[in-house]
Amino acid sequence: MAGSGTAHLRDEDDMMIRVENLTVQFPAKGSNVVHAVSGISFDVRCGETLGLVGESGCGKSTTGKALLQLPPPTGGSVQLDGEELTQLSRPEMTARRTDIQMIFQDPISSLNPRRTIGKIVAEPLDVWGPTARDEQWALVASILDAVGIDPEDAKYKRPHEYSGGQCQRISIARALVMEPKVIICDEPVSALDVSVQAQILNMLEDLKAKHGLTLVFIAHDLAVVKNISDRVAVMYLGKMCEISDSDDLYAKPAHPYTQLLMDSHPEPNPDAVIDDTVILGGEIPSPIFPPSGCRFRTRCESADDRCANEEPKMSMISDGHYVACHHPLVEPVS
């Protein structure tokens, strides 16, 4: 059985999202499959932000899309506010999209090039929102303004007339316009300079405080993730490595992969040096033929026979801090 266990799931009833043993596979050449997501579990409380970090290609976007059943996962359970989404018919799921929205990773290409920005942002409203034009426009204009896009320009300009970061903010506006309960944000600030990024992150924090917005926040910038997240989950090659309160994770990373990530974070200081020997070692594993046992073992300094033979399960390091590793860097509480 693949799966890193569910010891870290919280057995409480205010969970907005509860994902158990989520598995997503894609067909590859011949009868092979790509093991994009292999039995991961997590939960997100109402009004909480879960950060999701991990190596490029480890399955973060696939996880995010699987929450919205895009496409429906190969296996496992996804509950939104107590309702099992994997059992819903397509029209039923479409109706749930008023509650759960996604900001997709590639900002420019995820916007329809032929429509004006005003129309793109108003699109979800046509189906579910107020239908009166002036009411729609008032809403669209206020949200565009909040993300720093001039609403008057947006009436006639199309995506190619905007910069990368402006398109990203338009995607954010489109997700916000429905006032959803949950937003899956896939690299939502990667094209923004740090000042506009700060405005957007502060705005999301305000929405969280005001409306109890729940966020799943996928990003590569470790400082951004720490800032916005209540908890952070670390993924590697389709598996969950570690999950913890964000302050605790950064103070005491327990998984060797988490440590590797932290060591690779470039500090804004020209004298900072990153140790190449730590980062460059080991073989890049394949998602089609993932390593046995722990999937990180081909790059892990602590790997031994046990790591090759037995898959590590999530176990508690301290209150709320869980790791799936046979040789964690922090000794678990007994």
Next chain:
Amino acid sequence: MSSSAASDSRALLSVRELRTHFNVGDHAVKAVDGVSFDVQEGKTLGIVGESGCGKTVLSRSIMGITTASNASTSGSVTYCGTELAGKSKRELRKFWGEEMAMVFQDPMTSLNPVVRIGRQLTEHLRAHKDLSKSEANDLAVQLLTWVRIPEPKERLSNFPHQMSGGMRQRVCIAIALACSPNLLFADEPTTALDVTVQHQILNLLAQQQQERQMGMVLVTHDLGVVATRTDDIAVMYAGKFVEKASTSALFSGMRHPYTQSLFWSIPKTSEPKHTRLSAIVGRPPNLAALPPGCSFADRCPYVQPICREVEPELQTIDSHSFACHLPVGSSDAEAALSANISAGLPQSKGAAARREAHQGTLT
């Protein structure tokens, strides 16, 4: 405006007074408005600046990649002594590939969504190099291995949507490097990469620079990346370079208030979660209706009446250029800031809070 870059015989690229304006109705959107700089062999110029300030339009204009039908470009661009301005699209195309290449900000703008990755790579290779099909195929696999894509052979049959965002981005880097360009424009090349793979890819670029003296223009929002991977940094605001210096000089003493304010917004892993981030107040000016004077005036903590009347010239002191009437670190700037703080000017509040938190010094 005076140009900051001294001419150098080894400059791969010299850009002088480059302007790209978009005609919208009876207005001109001044996306790039009089930019000058040089790129030397083997060196990296980092460009940072606010979202929408003109960084992408600048790179595309230099390469001669049309941004839009309503664009008009002027100024001079010399590549290895050859003037590119005024050349036709067909002539410029000859420079793409072996001479200059670009990694585009959104990978999907350069990848064809309905063509397999392998075909896109091999067609590009064969258009530029005299290779048989199987040689091109082998080289494609090698390029994907370089950019650390697992199962490279298998991946050749993938369509772009079957790859992760970071893999697509790495394919674009592979395509740009395929013909060993002398000059690379990398527009946010690592935004979809985790820090470990990012480090490896930046090492790969650095290696190309060392081995072949490739020059690079690196546009990025990641101030950790610019700090550690560039020789010089240009800070762009509203279509202009407002500061330019060697990377070490910039980090040890930034002179433009925009640069300083930008750095104040960096989130830090050392701060606890949910720390309120400091953003620059207000918004950048409308590029179709720039105010007289300094374009940062409405947001600047140091602003004085002269800033709204006279546009500051780019001045250079010890190879450090900046365009500001009250450069950070000068006594005039200190006095102006104190006056603005006492007057309760909204845009000086952030600086006031910082001063207090750091016992009187602004760092």
